Amino acid sequence: MNVSIIVAAGSGTRFGADRPKQFLEIGGKPLLIHTLEKFENCAAIDEIILILSENEIEKFQTTLEKFQISKPTKIIAGGKTRAESVRNGLTSLDKNSVEIIAVHDGARPFVSSEEIAKTIETAHEIGAVCLVAPVFDTIKQVSGGKIVGTIDRDKLRRALTPQTFRFAILQTAFSDENFDAAATDECFLVEKAGFEIGFVDGSAKNIKITTREDFALAENLLKD
Amino acid sequence: MNVSIIVAAGSGTRFGADRPKQFLEIGGKPLLIHTLEKFENCAAIDEIILILSENEIEKFQTTLEKFQISKPTKIIAGGKTRAESVRNGLTSLDKNSVEIIAVHDGARPFVSSEEIAKTIETAHEIGAVCLVAPVFDTIKQVSGGKIVGTIDRDKLRRALTPQTFRFAILQTAFSDENFDAAATDECFLVEKAGFEIGFVDGSAKNIKITTREDFALAENLLKD
Numbered sequence: 001m002n003v004s005i006i007v008a009a010g011s012g013t014r015f016g017a018d019r020p021k022q023f024l025e026i027g028g029k030p031l032l033i034h035t036l037e038k039f040e041n042c043a044a045i046d047e048i049i050l051i052l053s054e055n056e057i058e059k060f061q062t063t064l065e066k067f068q069i070s071k072p073t074k075i076i077a078g079g080k081t082r083a084e085s086v087r088n089g090l091t092s093l094d095k096n097s098v099e100i101i102a103v104h105d106g107a108r109p110f111v112s113s114e115e116i117a118k119t120i121e122t123a124h125e126i127g128a129v130c131l132v133a134p135v136f137d138t139i140k141q142v143s144g145g146k147i148v149g150t151i152d153r154d155k156l157r158r159a160l161t162p163q164t165f166r167f168a169i170l171q172t173a174f175s176d177e178n179f180d181a182a183a184t185d186e187c188f189l190v191e192k193a194g195f196e197i198g199f200v201d202g203s204a205k206n207i208k209i210t211t212r213e214d215f216a217l218a219e220n221l222l223k224d
Numbered sequence: 225m226n227v228s229i230i231v232a233a234g235s236g237t238r239f240g241a242d243r244p245k246q247f248l249e250i251g252g253k254p255l256l257i258h259t260l261e262k263f264e265n266c267a268a269i270d271e272i273i274l275i276l277s278e279n280e281i282e283k284f285q286t287t288l289e290k291f292q293i294s295k296p297t298k299i300i301a302g303g304k305t306r307a308e309s310v311r312n313g314l315t316s317l318d319k320n321s322v323e324i325i326a327v328h329d330g331a332r333p334f335v336s337s338e339e340i341a342k343t344i345e346t347a348h349e350i351g352a353v354c355l356v357a358p359v360f361d362t363i364k365q366v367s368g369g370k371i372v373g374t375i376d377r378d379k380l381r382r383a384l385t386p387q388t389f390r391f392a393i394l395q396t397a398f399s400d401e402n403f404d405a406a407a408t409d410e411c412f413l414v415e416k417a418g419f420e421i422g423f424v425d426g427s428a429k430n431i432k433i434t435t436r437e438d439f440a441l442a443e444n445l446l447k448d
Contacts (some may be wrong), residue, residue, distance in 0.1 A: 130371055132364065136434070138383040138408045139363070139418070140423070147354055147381075147421040150412045159362040171348075176402065186364045188374045191414075197371040210360070213429070215445035217437065 001046045001097050002120050004039050004162065005089040008032050008106025009051045021209060022106045022124050023056070027222045031209060032060075034109035034222075036069045044104065044115035044120045048072040049089045074208025083183040087174050093167070100124060101170050102162035103186050110205045110221055111162065119164035120202050128165045130187045131202040132157035157199060160206045163187050169195050184221060225270045225321050227398060228263050228386065230315040232256050232330025233302020245433055246330045247280070251446045255433060258333035258446075264295050264344075266337035268344045269326065273313045301313045307407040311398050317391070324348060325394050326386035326387050327410045331433045333395040334445055335386065339426050344433035352389045352419050353425040354411045356381035376389045384430045387411050395417050 008022045022032040039045045052060055054077040064072060076092055078085035086103055093101075100123050102116060115131055122129040135153040142148065163186045165173075172178065173189040183189050187197055209218050231343040232246045241322060263269045276284055278301040288296060294304075300316055302309035310327055323349050339355055346353040359377040366372065387410045389397075396402065397413040409415050411421055433442050 067366050140381045140383050142381050147423055157364045157366050217441045220440035
């Protein structure tokens with residue numbers, strides 16, 4: 001069985017709106033519903049574990065019914081950090097039935113069902129995979145208030161999500177020995193645990209919506 | 225004297241429009257005019273050297289007059305690459321009167337006059353400076369088709385422009401010995417020539433407009 005853990009427990013304080021950004025509407029639907037639809041419509045995904053803030057869980061059940069999203073089998077309360085939220089999702093899973101886990105940011109609605117399926121296929125083959133996009137900016141290394149070098153951007157990628165893994169690999173990466181609550185993504189913990197990770201080239205459209213500017217951009221992307 | 229070299233000789237083929245993107249209108253003015261206004265209104269800038277494609281030079285003279293942009297003293301034809309275009313601008317300058325050069329992308333209209341002035345002030349003090357923004361994405365190093373590590377994003381910055389230098393430093397960096405026509409920014413050549421470079425924190429709003437999505441985002445940023 002292939003399961004997706006979708007993380008949407010953020011409080012969205014950077015955004016400055018009444019509610020966390022994942023619940024704001026865009027094109028007539030909450031942002032998170034756009035994201036969930038991509039997994040709902042991806043045949044390779046059997047179940048969704050949705051991670052929300054404790055106080056959003058009941059409200060969102062109604063929203064899921066309204067928009068006919070049926071794959072989420074569990075809604076689980078998030079932790080203090082992203083990594084803790086994902087760990088809460090992992091511990092809820094049955095190790096006998098789950099083969100592959102695709103972890104995705106709730107605030108990335110522009111992933112495609114094809115990209116999700118491709119990461120799952122690749123994780124079945126090689127165990128661990130990250131969806132990535134090219135780096136367009138010139139990236140400088142800094143140290144002690146100075147620029148100390150330029151990194152060849154052909155040797156860099158931006159980590160997107162899903163980040164998709166064999167369940168056993170992710171369990172090892174999230175074990176007490178390897179866990180780091182401050183990890184910004186799952187691959188970091190999987191790297192730290194010593195596993196090799198492949199990558200799948202994804203679209204730069206798959207942005208994470210964090211700021212008001214991102215939200216405006218998302219409205220434009222939705223029109224295309 | 226503080227001079228700005230503004231590079232706008234790109235053919236904009238990535239954009240897929242009739243004319244290069246810097247001449248497309250946004251909020252009733254060509255994109256490049258928005259950029260030029262920031263330098264026109266920055267008291268620290270004495271002159272502008274504008275780099276355009278050969279076939280745009282005559283047409284754009286009329287546009288400059290229409291929008292009352294008076295600081296460009298020369299319009300010079302660009303080279304095959306960005307670095308060659310900047311070199312064309314540099315060789316046109318009088319080494320006896322110019323102290324500081326601020327090199328800027330014509331496709332970055334959201335720089336502020338304050339940011340320009342701050343890079344000039346810093347270049348007077350330390351010789352070489354880059355305007356930068358934080359890296360928000362998780363950045364992975366790749367090699368041989370695999371992810372080989374995560375780079376701590378606190379140790380990285382995105383290079384924006386202006387990149388501002390004492391004239392003598394930039395001349396050394398662009399000398400035959402150090403020149404590289406494929407350099408994506410001026411700082412790279414200045415680093416290569418062995419000079420220390422400082423940085424000034426700039427706004428993430430200072431985007432480079434390259435794609436249709438950037439153009440849509442720019443229209444939204446302009447409304448704010």
